[in-house]
Amino acid sequence: MRSLPTRAQAVVVGAGQAGLATSFYLRRAGLVPGDDFVVLDAAESPGGAWPRMWERLRLFSPSTASSLPGWMMPPWDDRTHGYPPRAHVVGYLTEYEKRYSLSVLRPHRVLAVRRADEDPDGDLVVEASTSRIATRAVVSATGTWESPFRPSIAGSDLFAGLQLHAADYRRPEDLAGRRVVVVGGGNSAAQIVAEVSTTATTTWVTRRPPRFLPDDVDGRDLFAAATARLRALDEGREHGGVGGLGDIVMVPEVREARDRGVLDEVRPMFSRMTPTGVAWPDGREELADVVIWCTGFRPALRHLAPLGLRGPDGRVAVDGPSGTQAVEEPRVFLVGYGDWTGPASATLVGVGPSARATAAAVVGRLHAGPAGG
Incomplete structure (x- = not known):
């Protein structure tokens, strides 16, 4: 040093x-x-x-x-x-x-x-x-x-399984054979769902339905749209920004997960956690060993x-x-x-x-x- x-x-x-x-x-x-x-x-x-x-x-x-x-x-x-x-x-x-x-x-x-x-x-x-x-x-x-952010959820202190933030997650092999719930609707969540689902039973939970970009659109287009929006606002003009494009870039691993059908079922956000998993307002419960929070920073x-x-x-x-x-x-x-x-x-x-x-x-x-x- x-x-x-x-x-x-x-x-x-x-x-x-x-x-x-x-x-x-x-x-x-x-x-x-x-x-x-x-x-x-x-x-x-x-x-x-x-x-x-x-x-x-x-x-x-x-x-x-x-x-x-x-x-x-x-x-x-x-x-x-x-x-x-x-x-x-x-x-x-x-x-x-x-x-x-x-x-x-x-x-x-x-x-x-x-x-x-x-x-x-x-x-x-x-x-x-x-x-x-x-x-x-x-x-x-x-x-x-x-400074990872994790939302406050009722019962999170009762959950007996493992809770990870995306900042703590390392590799899918660490979770092999376990029941995993991934929370979040952005690129990190989509990539983690794609790879964890190759080794574990995986449930994807989001606050709103995930929005996938077309296969031929990537971060270059998002950056160009964001830059154009800010330039337009500075000049007093309206601009739709990136909202109409989508959120999730279809990198090869995510496309492969889509082709496996992994991304077909996305559940709404649960309302509470239990000692053995997560639960929704309608009474449905899902057993889980691991919850991965892809909820930003x-x-x-x-x-x-x-x-x-x-x-x-x-x-x-x-x-x-x-x-x-x-x-x-x-x-x-x-x-x-x-x-x-x-x-x-x-x-x-x-x-x-x-x-x-x-x-x-x-x-x-x-x-x-x-x-x-």
């Missing part, structure tokens, strides 16, 4: 795709990684959250539409027709760090970001697990993986708690030219948490524009001097 400096002009918290993209643009603007700015990451190895995701996860866009700024992801051309697996993404992010000499410091978990004093143009202090760094700007790029922002920036919705209000600058603390920028910090900014291909705008805003703030804003 490399020791931390006591001071840097800027600190990037997190070395996943958002932190790397922002660091790329800071470097391109002339700041020296490891000197002018430092990148702190809590993980033992590169790749952001990707090494911790389930083993057979696939991107739902080809590599040409899943790349960070500066260097295109190498192609993946196996039987999945170009949808890269998790390991391919980890390798790409690992090489990306090296390619641009981003000097990521790990493992250093950031515990808190505080104001050094009452001076609004003074320093912030980044408290890591081993040291403290004084800085003039903080880019928070910690993503959402460490919330922004991982605990380190910003001392600044008091989060609103009732759990988000930090952002604005400024970059669209990522905290309204209540302009020395803090947030990148990669979802559309509220930039269109599709939680995706590999979508984080680039907000990372570029954030880096420009950080550099502008540093050049303006302590009295600048």
Whole structure:
């Protein structure tokens, strides 16, 4: 573990795709990684959250539409027709760090970001697990993986089986021969249903019927539609957005599950859990050994708690030219948490524009001097 400096002009918290993209643009603007700015990451190895995701996860866009700024992801051309697996993404992010000499410091978990004093143009202090760094700007790029969301369901504490979030799930062989209920209507749920159903009796539960995209539509189309919608709204025009397209990309594993008939029966959300399974309002019950919650994530922002920036919705209000600058603390920028910090900014291909705008805003703030804003 490399020791931390006591001071840097800027600190990037997190070395996943958002932190790397922002660091790329800071470097391109002339700041020296490891000197002018430092990148702190809590993980033992590169790749952001990707090494911790389930083993057979696939991107739902080809590599040409899943790349960070500066260097295109190498192609993946196996039987999945170009949808890269998790390991391919980890390798790409690992090489990306090296390619641009981003000097990521790990493992250093950031515990808190505080104001050094009452001076609004003074320093912030980044408290890591081993040291403290004084800085003039903080880019928070910690993503959402460490804050999995699970809805509150009556009787969940009574269920005697195993409850997993998608963040905890690893491989279908671990659940072989068991009765599994998968909860959620998005891409993660569909992919997990597809593979778990090869080894276990699987029931798929969603709040509303899942919407499947046509076989020839993938993440590229979703990103294009989302971008067009936000551009239209900025210009005062109406746009239907992605709603009419569907939600679930038919990657090969999901198509294969459809052909097996696995996706034909989808049950509505149950109302409670029992010691032995789940139950619906009409009295129906389903025995279950395992429930997998594919119910999303919330922004991982605990380190910003001392600044008091989060609103009732759990988000930090952002604005400024970059669209990522905290309204209540302009020395803090947030990148990669979802559309509220930039269109599709939680995706590999979508984080680039907000990372570029954030880096420009950080550099502008540093050049303006302590009295600048």
